Amino acid sequence: GENVEQHPSTLSVQEGDSAVIKCTYSDSASNYFPWYKQELGKGPQLIIDIRSNVGEKKDQRIAVTLNKTAKHFSLHITETQPEDSAVYFCAAAPNEKLTFGTGTRLTIIP
Amino acid sequence: GAVVSQHPSRVICKSGTSVKIECRSLDFQATTMFWYRQFPKKSLMLMATSNEGSKATYEQGVEKDKFLINHASLTLSTLTVTSAHPEDSSFYICSARARGQGAEQYFGPGTRLTVT
Numbered sequence: 489g490e491n492v493e494q495h496p497s498t499l500s501v502q503e504g505d506s507a508v509i510k511c512t513y514s515d516s517a518s519n520y521f522p523w524y525k526q527e528l529g530k531g532p533q534l535i536i537d538i539r540s541n542v543g544e545k546k547d548q549r550i551a552v553t554l555n556k557t558a559k560h561f562s563l564h565i566t567e568t569q570p571e572d573s574a575v576y577f578c579a580a581a582p583n584e585k586l587t588f589g590t591g592t593r594l595t596i597i598p
Numbered sequence: 599g600a601v602v603s604q605h606p607s608r609v610i611c612k613s614g615t616s617v618k619i620e621c622r623s624l625d626f627q628a629t630t631m632f633w634y635r636q637f638p639k640k641s642l643m644l645m646a647t648s649n650e651g652s653k654a655t656y657e658q659g660v661e662k663d664k665f666l667i668n669h670a671s672l673t674l675s676t677l678t679v680t681s682a683h684p685e686d687s688s689f690y691i692c693s694a695r696a697r698g699q700g701a702e703q704y705f706g707p708g709t710r711l712t713v714t
Contacts, residue, residue, distance in 0.1 A: 520701040531604075531691050531705040532642070577641060581701035584630060588641045 490515040492580050494589030501568050502597050509592045511578035512560040518580040521554060521561045526575045526591075535576075536563070568596045601625055602694050604706035611682055611713055619677045619709045621692030627672035628694035632703060633665070636689040648675050682713040 491514040501507045513521075519540035524532035538545045538552045538561065545552050549568075554561040561580075565572055573596045578589040601624040611617045621631055630649050634642040646662075648654040648669035656662045664686075666678040675694075679686055689710055693703040 522702070524705070529708070529710070531602075531708045534702075534704070537702065584695065584701050585632075585644060585647065586701060586703060590641050 490518060490580055490582055490587040492578060492587050492589040494578050494592060496592060497590065498593045498595070500595045500597055503568055503570060505568055507563075507565045507568055507572070507594055507596075509563045509576055509578070509594070510560060511562070511580070511589050512558075513580040513587075514559065515580070515582045516556075516559065517582035520581040521552070522579050522581075522586070523550075523552060523563045524577045524579065526577060532577060565594075570596050570598055572596050600696075600704040602628075602692065602704045602706040604692055604709050606709060607707060608710045609712070611711070613683055613713055614681055616678055616680045617682055617711060619679075619690055619692075619711075621675045621677070621694070621706055623673045623694040623696075623704070626694075626696045628675070629672065629697045630695040631669055631675035632693045632695070633667060633675075633677050634691045634693065636691060636708075638689075642691060645677075679711065682711070684713045687711055687713045 494511045522537035525535045526532045536550050536552050538554050549566045551564040576592045579586040603622045605620045633645045636642050645660045646654045646656045648667045650669050654667035669675040691708040693705045695703050
């Protein structure tokens with residue numbers, strides 16, 4: 489089955505700076521790569537996703553890049569704000585099921 | 599659009615009793631719903647996949663007789679934890695996928711279950 493690794497597990501960034509979270513996956517059949525933001529006590533919220541026929545996607549301050557050859561994808565958050573503090577999960581899907589990474593706790597330092 | 603609700607948000611039950619959690623897709627028809635379990639500071643672990651009108655498919659290691667899943671309609675799936683024990687205490691999250699949406703899933707807000 490699919491295996492997704494995520495790094496780093498924790499990340500502290502000064503407000504206004506950029507944050508980058510990286511994930512690798514194992515199954516070359518995976519074709520859908522979403523990123524979720526989870527706040528304490530809440531369900532995951534989809535913030536951006538990318539499909540295998542695209543190398544990069546951007547939505548305001550958030551961008552995701554995908555390298556299918558190397559089997560890795562990354563989340564980029566620019567101009568970070570305190571409300572970006574949360575746990576972020578990547579996921580990969582070779583079929584209808586999502587396999588999640590282990591999560592990154594992002595803390596934005598005011 | 600694409601809103602998924604869960605009820606209750608929190609539940610406390612006594613050991614040995616059963617508890618039912620509802621998952622509803624509010625503005626779309628969910629052909630497939632998924633149930634996840636999340637331990638503190640851990641990732642989401644898929645428990646089972648349910649398709650409307652058919653039996654749920656459980657992941658390896660998940661007891662189907664303990665975690666009963668019913669996907670009665672295109673907008674409702676339920677998870678019943680039977681004979682709950684303290685080790686069943688966890689955060690249970692459902693997600694729903696609409697027809698033709700590929701792997702895209704929309705998540706509910708989660709249900710915190712505490713078994714005393």
